[in-house]
Amino acid sequence: MNRRIRITVWNEFRHERDVKHPSRAVYPDGVHAVIAKGLAAEPDFEVRTATLDEPEHGLSKETLEATDVLTWWGHGAHDEVKDEIVERVQQRIVLGGMGLIVLHSGHVSKIFRKLMGTTCKLRWREMGEKERIWVVEPNHPISAGLPPHFEIPHTETYGERFDIPAPDALVFLSWFQGGDVFRSGCCFNRGIGRIFYFRPGHETFPIYFQPEVQRVLANACRWAAPSGCPPTQFGHVPTPLEKC
Amino acid sequence: MNRRIRITVWNEFRHERDVKHPSRAVYPDGVHAVIAKGLAAEPDFEVRTATLDEPEHGLSKETLEATDVLTWWGHGAHDEVKDEIVERVQQRIVLGGMGLIVLHSGHVSKIFRKLMGTTCKLRWREMGEKERIWVVEPNHPISAGLPPHFEIPHTETYGERFDIPAPDALVFLSWFQGGDVFRSGCCFNRGIGRIFYFRPGHETFPIYFQPEVQRVLANACRWAAPSGCPPTQFGHVPTPLEKC
Amino acid sequence: MNRRIRITVWNEFRHERDVKHPSRAVYPDGVHAVIAKGLAAEPDFEVRTATLDEPEHGLSKETLEATDVLTWWGHGAHDEVKDEIVERVQQRIVLGGMGLIVLHSGHVSKIFRKLMGTTCKLRWREMGEKERIWVVEPNHPISAGLPPHFEIPHTETYGERFDIPAPDALVFLSWFQGGDVFRSGCCFNRGIGRIFYFRPGHETFPIYFQPEVQRVLANACRWAAPSGCPPTQFGHVPTPLEKC
Amino acid sequence: MNRRIRITVWNEFRHERDVKHPSRAVYPDGVHAVIAKGLAAEPDFEVRTATLDEPEHGLSKETLEATDVLTWWGHGAHDEVKDEIVERVQQRIVLGGMGLIVLHSGHVSKIFRKLMGTTCKLRWREMGEKERIWVVEPNHPISAGLPPHFEIPHTETYGERFDIPAPDALVFLSWFQGGDVFRSGCCFNRGIGRIFYFRPGHETFPIYFQPEVQRVLANACRWAAPSGCPPTQFGHVPTPLEKC
Numbered sequence: 001m002n003r004r005i006r007i008t009v010w011n012e013f014r015h016e017r018d019v020k021h022p023s024r025a026v027y028p029d030g031v032h033a034v035i036a037k038g039l040a041a042e043p044d045f046e047v048r049t050a051t052l053d054e055p056e057h058g059l060s061k062e063t064l065e066a067t068d069v070l071t072w073w074g075h076g077a078h079d080e081v082k083d084e085i086v087e088r089v090q091q092r093i094v095l096g097g098m099g100l101i102v103l104h105s106g107h108v109s110k111i112f113r114k115l116m117g118t119t120c121k122l123r124w125r126e127m128g129e130k131e132r133i134w135v136v137e138p139n140h141p142i143s144a145g146l147p148p149h150f151e152i153p154h155t156e157t158y159g160e161r162f163d164i165p166a167p168d169a170l171v172f173l174s175w176f177q178g179g180d181v182f183r184s185g186c187c188f189n190r191g192i193g194r195i196f197y198f199r200p201g202h203e204t205f206p207i208y209f210q211p212e213v214q215r216v217l218a219n220a221c222r223w224a225a226p227s228g229c230p231p232t233q234f235g236h237v238p239t240p241l242e243k244c
Numbered sequence: 245m246n247r248r249i250r251i252t253v254w255n256e257f258r259h260e261r262d263v264k265h266p267s268r269a270v271y272p273d274g275v276h277a278v279i280a281k282g283l284a285a286e287p288d289f290e291v292r293t294a295t296l297d298e299p300e301h302g303l304s305k306e307t308l309e310a311t312d313v314l315t316w317w318g319h320g321a322h323d324e325v326k327d328e329i330v331e332r333v334q335q336r337i338v339l340g341g342m343g344l345i346v347l348h349s350g351h352v353s354k355i356f357r358k359l360m361g362t363t364c365k366l367r368w369r370e371m372g373e374k375e376r377i378w379v380v381e382p383n384h385p386i387s388a389g390l391p392p393h394f395e396i397p398h399t400e401t402y403g404e405r406f407d408i409p410a411p412d413a414l415v416f417l418s419w420f421q422g423g424d425v426f427r428s429g430c431c432f433n434r435g436i437g438r439i440f441y442f443r444p445g446h447e448t449f450p451i452y453f454q455p456e457v458q459r460v461l462a463n464a465c466r467w468a469a470p471s472g473c474p475p476t477q478f479g480h481v482p483t484p485l486e487k488c
Numbered sequence: 489m490n491r492r493i494r495i496t497v498w499n500e501f502r503h504e505r506d507v508k509h510p511s512r513a514v515y516p517d518g519v520h521a522v523i524a525k526g527l528a529a530e531p532d533f534e535v536r537t538a539t540l541d542e543p544e545h546g547l548s549k550e551t552l553e554a555t556d557v558l559t560w561w562g563h564g565a566h567d568e569v570k571d572e573i574v575e576r577v578q579q580r581i582v583l584g585g586m587g588l589i590v591l592h593s594g595h596v597s598k599i600f601r602k603l604m605g606t607t608c609k610l611r612w613r614e615m616g617e618k619e620r621i622w623v624v625e626p627n628h629p630i631s632a633g634l635p636p637h638f639e640i641p642h643t644e645t646y647g648e649r650f651d652i653p654a655p656d657a658l659v660f661l662s663w664f665q666g667g668d669v670f671r672s673g674c675c676f677n678r679g680i681g682r683i684f685y686f687r688p689g690h691e692t693f694p695i696y697f698q699p700e701v702q703r704v705l706a707n708a709c710r711w712a713a714p715s716g717c718p719p720t721q722f723g724h725v726p727t728p729l730e731k732c
Numbered sequence: 733m734n735r736r737i738r739i740t741v742w743n744e745f746r747h748e749r750d751v752k753h754p755s756r757a758v759y760p761d762g763v764h765a766v767i768a769k770g771l772a773a774e775p776d777f778e779v780r781t782a783t784l785d786e787p788e789h790g791l792s793k794e795t796l797e798a799t800d801v802l803t804w805w806g807h808g809a810h811d812e813v814k815d816e817i818v819e820r821v822q823q824r825i826v827l828g829g830m831g832l833i834v835l836h837s838g839h840v841s842k843i844f845r846k847l848m849g850t851t852c853k854l855r856w857r858e859m860g861e862k863e864r865i866w867v868v869e870p871n872h873p874i875s876a877g878l879p880p881h882f883e884i885p886h887t888e889t890y891g892e893r894f895d896i897p898a899p900d901a902l903v904f905l906s907w908f909q910g911g912d913v914f915r916s917g918c919c920f921n922r923g924i925g926r927i928f929y930f931r932p933g934h935e936t937f938p939i940y941f942q943p944e945v946q947r948v949l950a951n952a953c954r955w956a957a958p959s960g961c962p963p964t965q966f967g968h969v970p971t972p973l974e975k976c
Contacts, residue, residue, distance in 0.1 A: 115361040118435045121478035134648045139924035139959040160622045161476050173669045178484025181661045191362045192871035227871040234365035240422025378892045383680035383715040404866045417913045425905045436627035471627040603849040606923045609966035649964050666972025679850045722853035728910025
């Protein structure tokens with residue numbers, strides 16, 4: 001693919017519009033604005049944003065058709081995402097090859113649960129603990145350019161058991177100060193689409209400003225971009241290839 | 245588990261009640277009756293049946309709670325299975341550890357698609373071709389007691405691409421006379437439940453009378469029976485294990 | 489398999505015979521003696537031991553033929569294990585279905601590296617840190633009966649990157665006080681044999697006396713016991729099954 | 733990687749130098765000459781060849797250091813490849829990230845068996861049967877540009893059980909006229925290197941002249957090229973990252 005990768009950065013964008021919410025101090029223009037700015041610095045990316053309260057959640061058929069990779073941040077309003085739109089996003093991934101990057105609390109978004117088939121639940125705690133992310137697969141495209149480990153100074157903690165299918169590749173593991181571990185970078189192939197779950201990214205910590213995190217997101221978008229394979233032909237094939 | 249494995253054999257049971265349908269000649273009492281009879285011959289199994297047109301499709305909460313392994317055969321009426329019951333079955337698998345054996349055209353059942361997160365589509369043709377099933381993993385519990393390969397004399401053909409996530413174990417591959425191949429025995433772990441997809445089993449061929457097929461089903465039920473692990477605790481864990 | 493599982497507990501047994509070595513205070517009769525005693529408490533196990541300085545390292549053809557599962561502890565004398573014996577053990581696993589449980593510093597044993605095809609190297613430190621082992625797959629036979637996590641009060645630390653092929657199942661993850669994480673319970677299928685790598689178990693800490701560790705070892709031996717499938721037939725098959 | 737991918741095409745090159753061997757009619761300059769010519773047509777590749785009877789089998793340290801991807805064809809003289817060179821190739825893959833493409837009868841080469849840890853045996857027959865190769869993963873880089881299936885008109889047959897570890901990705905499945913199936917395109921990650929096994933390619937059939945086969949080889953070389961990650965640091969790390 002020689003043209004630029006077209007990325008749509010999706011955000012629930014509710015916390016940051018609530019004047020009383022602590023996320024406003026960190027992400028006054030929304031989590032998506034910071035993610036999009038980081039990605040837009042890459043010369044091979046073309047970035048737009050979409051949010052829950054736009055018509056069709058900003059995810060019209062036209063927008064999805066013109067999206068190579070969708071990043072997803074949601075937290076408190078997962079249930080407000082319409083089933084019809086979730087279905088549309090799933091189809092675009094599985095049948096059309098769009099990539100999906102699911103971030104942090106997006107683990108219980110409708111779209112991630114629909115693609116995984118499990119509850120995607122986990123254990124959590126919000127104490128601003130330190131997280132250290134270890135690279136388990138150093139030659140995976142998503143860990144390119146990263147050191148063997150890097151730290152998130154303060155974060156919400158997620159701990160195992162994380163109820164997901166065994167990932168097709170496990171790229172990162174997290175260590176937490178409070179004694180927990182987590183599979184924090186997980187790749188999945190579903191249909192002809194690729195999905196990456198990345199754990200870091202709480203709305204009250206400046207995690208999406210960190211260069212290592214921005215690097216992971218950029219790597220993940222390149223990895224998840226469509227391979228360009230045509231839609232698969234399914235269904236009735238009346239004539240056998242060999243004489244029966 | 246020292247008590248017997250409680251199996252519920254589910255069938256859509258529509259074709260076989262239609263006096264004009266060719267399945268009546270092969271399965272006059274329904275596909276489920278033959279599957280259940282085969283399984284009931286195993287001393288460690290306790291078998292019941294359930295069908296689409298029973299109240300709650302025969303899958304009440306009580307029945308599911310008392311089911312260790314559910315086998316699923318459906319074909320023409322997938323859409324008539326109520327979403328609420330599909331959700332209930334999924335929960336019982338993922339959170340409760342019930343096993344699920346999905347048979348043949350059950351590949352596009354609501355429950356299988358919900359668990360896989362993909363379309364589960366494939367290519368197909370109905371010509372009564374010969375199928376030869378090859379054991380790819382001879383030490384897997386589901387291939388126990390089988391020869392290196394066995395034949396289905398006449399069957400409906402399924403061919404790749406089969407749109408599923410890469411299985412956690414690939415036990416069988418099928419060869420078809422007409423030139424196709426298929427991943428015909430696929431294991432998946434989802435939550436604390438185990439799922440096995442087994443391709444053979446069309447309603448107009450006496451496939452479920454074959455000893456090798458009956459052997460596979462019995463092996464699969466034993467493999468998919470709950471391990472007995474307690475429900476996983478998810479959610480808020482306010483106190484860290486280590487001092488932060 | 490209704491007869492008892494025949495386990496051979498192998499130990500390098502050098503440190504514990506050195507009067508100046510601190511391991512003598514913890515394992516005066518050898519690490520193998522404690523492992524064997526723990527396993528022998530299981531009614532379905534039949535346990536013997538073997539050590540490096542016995543003839544053929546205690547692993548004659550007859551012994552291996554009469555072994556269902558071999559557990560392996562080595563540390564400082566990996567290079568003294570004869571290639572011929574390593575080859576024999578590999579054949580018994582891959583072609584004969586014997587299980588292998590590789591313990592702690594056995595990660596760079598000849599047999600484990602031969603089965604993995606990689607260096608099996610890792611990062612390590614010996615400070616007596618606390619380790620917390622998390623169950624990632626609660627319904628796996630090897631985690632049966634375990635709590636969601638358990639602790640090793642003092643241990644040698646191993647950290648990622650652990651240079652192994654992606655395991656066929658990842659059962660445990662370790663958290664270390666000093667900031668590291670590790671894939672500490674890894675299942676592999678090789679040929680018709682099953683291999684489990686379990687990280688805990690340094691020679692100067694009483695780790696093999698811990699009930700949780702003993703439980704893991706017993707579970708692993710049951711999981712790795714041969715399925716009973718006959719040897720696979722390879723080689724020339726001159727006559728095709730179908731007319732060409 | 734903006735520079736060209738440096739490929740070394742290795743061949744045993746014995747059959748084709750034997751004036752009585754039928755391979756001379758098809759590959760008069762050796763199998764490697766045809767493979768190399770096909771790859772050299774790609775503008776981003778730089779191709780050289782190496783053969784068994786050259787000093788160090790043509791695989792000096794300098795050559796391997798200057799090789800991004802090595803393709804391996806051997807058949808009758810696997811045992812003549814020196815263990816020291818096999819060890820060197822393994823190290824360059826696992827620690828240095830060189831890619832390896834193993835072709836056809838290379839399945840029992842020393843290097844493939846060393847990387848897999850199993851016998852890599854299979855069932856075979858030489859009757860010039862038709863083979864049909866099915867794409868199982870249409871969005872994998874190695875199947876880019878291929879149709880859903882393609883045929884090899886005449887080939888040596890390989891059949892399951894193929895004694896390999898479960899591949900990290902299964903890209904192709906083969907159907908054979910005589911009734912067999914085979915996992916004919918298998919990806920493995922070992923250390924920081926990538927390995928692809930591709931089944932087609934007998935020395936007496938013009939398989940390496942086929943455009944689809946050449947396409948697979950070119951795709952595989954791009955997929956297996958080193959990611960550029962630095963060598964992993966293993967070993968003693970005396971100072972913990974966190975206070976203990």
